[in-house]
Amino acid sequence: MIDFDLPLNRRNTNTWKWDGEGKGAQFPMGTADMDFRMPEEIRAAIHEKVDQCILSYACDKSYFGKAFAKYQKKRYGLDIKPEEVMPGTALMAVFKVILEAFTAAGDGVIVQTPVFGPIYTVTKNNGRMLFDNALLYNREEGTWSINFEELEEMAKNPRVRMLVICNPGNPCTRGFTKEEMQRMYDICNANDVIVLSDEIHSDVYYDGRKHVSILSVCDAEKNNCVVLTSSGKVFGVPGLKTAAVVIQNKKLRDRYGIASTNARMDVVDLGLVASTAGYEHCEGYILELQQYLQKNKDYIVDWFAKNDIKVKLTKPEASYLFWLDFQDWKMNCQELTDLLGEYGIVFSAGDEFGGDHNEGFMRMNIATRYEQVVGALEQLKKCYEEKIK
Numbered sequence: 342m343i344d345f346d347l348p349l350n351r352r353n354t355n356t357w358k359w360d361g362e363g364k365g366a367q368f369p370m371g372t373a374d375m376d377f378r379m380p381e382e383i384r385a386a387i388h389e390k391v392d393q394c395i396l397s398y399a400c401d402k403s404y405f406g407k408a409f410a411k412y413q414k415k416r417y418g419l420d421i422k423p424e425e426v427m428p429g430t431a432l433m434a435v436f437k438v439i440l441e442a443f444t445a446a447g448d449g450v451i452v453q454t455p456v457f458g459p460i461y462t463v464t465k466n467n468g469r470m471l472f473d474n475a476l477l478y479n480r481e482e483g484t485w486s487i488n489f490e491e492l493e494e495m496a497k498n499p500r501v502r503m504l505v506i507c508n509p510g511n512p513c514t515r516g517f518t519k520e521e522m523q524r525m526y527d528i529c530n531a532n533d534v535i536v537l538s539d540e541i542h543s544d545v546y547y548d549g550r551k552h553v554s555i556l557s558v559c560d561a562e563k564n565n566c567v568v569l570t571s572s573g574k575v576f577g578v579p580g581l582k583t584a585a586v587v588i589q590n591k592k593l594r595d596r597y598g599i600a601s602t603n604a605r606m607d608v609v610d611l612g613l614v615a616s617t618a619g620y621e622h623c624e625g626y627i628l629e630l631q632q633y634l635q636k637n638k639d640y641i642v643d644w645f646a647k648n649d650i651k652v653k654l655t656k657p658e659a660s661y662l663f664w665l666d667f668q669d670w671k672m673n674c675q676e677l678t679d680l681l682g683e684y685g686i687v688f689s690a691g692d693e694f695g696g697d698h699n700e701g702f703m704r705m706n707i708a709t710r711y712e713q714v715v716g717a718l719e720q721l722k723k724c725y726e727e728k729i730k
C-alpha cells in the first residue's frame with residue numbers, strides 16, 4: 342500500500358511548481374506535476390543507471406517501444422506493434438515535429454479550446470492557420486461538449502490538414518466517450534484530416550470511466566491518427582521529458598521519421614529507463630493513485646456542492662487538473678491570480694488555455710495530499726467571504 346499522505350518536502354528543490362510560480366505559497370496548485378513520490382521501481386531503475394557512473398549514448402532504444410506496447414495492451418486493450426512507437430523528448434517539442442511532418446506553413450490546424458496552452462501557441466506561432474473548434478460550455482451543468490457541426494465544416498475546408506485533441510481534456514477534464522471519439526475520427530478520416538491525440542493524462546479517470554484512445558476507434562493499417570503521450574505525469578517524472586509517439590500508418594510513420602531526423606529529435610536514455618520501469622512494473626501504483634485522487638475529487642465535488650462561493654466547478658471526468666469558473670467574481674485572470682496569491686493559493690490562469698474566452702477561469706491541480714486540498718478550499722472560502730461576498 343503506497344502512502345500518498347506521507348509528506349514530501351518540495352520547497353527549495355528547484356521545482357517550478359513550488360520554488361517558481363508557487364514560491365512562498367502555502368497551496369501551490371498550478372503546474373501539472375504531482376506532489377507524490379515516484380514509484381520505488383522507477384527510483385531504483387534510475388539509481389541503477391546512474392550507478393554505472395556514465396550516462397552514455399544508448400545503443401538500443403527498442404526496449405522502450407516493447408514495454409510501451411505491452412502496457413497499452415494490458416491497460417487499454419490496444420494492439421500496438423513496438424515498431425509503431427517512437428520515443429521523443431518533451432511532448433511539445435515532438436508536437437512541433439509532428440506539425441512539420443504533416444502540415445506546411447499556412448495550412449489549417451483545428452484545436453478545441455480551452456486546451457493546454459502550448460497546443461494553441463505552438464500551432465499559431467509556427468505559421469499554421471488555427472481553427473478554433475471551441476468546446477461548448479453548459480454553465481448550468483458544468484459540462485463541455487464537442488461542437489460537431491462546426492468541426493465538420495472546418496474539416497471540409499481544403500486548407501485544414503490536422504485536428505489536435507487533448508484526450509482526456511486538459512483543462513476541461515472531459516473523458517471523451519467512444520461515440521465522441523468515433524465521430525471525430527470519422528469526420529477527419531472522411532476529409533483526409535490527420536487526428537493528433539494528446540493522451541498524456543490517460544491514466545487518471547474517475548467514477549469507473551475508462552480511457553478511450555483514438556487508436557481504439559480506427560482501423561490499424563489505414564488510420565490517420567497520431568498519439569502523443571508520456572508516463573511522466575502519472576509516475577512523477579515529468580522533468581525527464583520523455584514522450585512516446587504512436588503512428589500505426591506506415592506512410593505517416595515514415596513522414597514523421599524524416600521530420601524527426603531533420604529536427605535531430607533524440608531522447609535521454611535515463612528517461613527511457615524510467616518510463617520502461619514504470620510500464621513494466623508500476624500498474625499497481627497507478628491503481629492506488631487513482632483511488633487516492635478519486636478521494637480528493639469526491640471531496641472537492643462535495644465541497645463545491647455545499648459551499649456556495651460563486652465558483653462553478655466543471656464536472657471532473659478525468660485528469661488531476663480541475664477547471665473552475667470564477668466569472669461571477671467579475672475579475673480577470675491576473676486579478677484572480679493576485680487575489681488568490683494573497684491567500685496563499687496558486688492556480689493556473691485560464692487565459693493560458695487558448696484564445697481569449699477563458700478570462701475568469703482558473704485551473705486547480707488536485708494531485709497533492711488530501712490535507713492540502715482541504716486547506717486550499719478553506720482558504721478559498723475565506724477569500725470569498727472577506728473579499729467577494
Ligand SMILES: Cc1ncc(COP(=O)(O)O)c(C=O)c1O
Binds near residue numbers: 433434541583
Ligand atoms: C495535455 C498536456 N500535453 C503536454 C504537456 C507537456 O508535456 P511536456 O512537458 O513533455 O512538453 C502537458 C503538461 O502539463 C499537458 O497537460
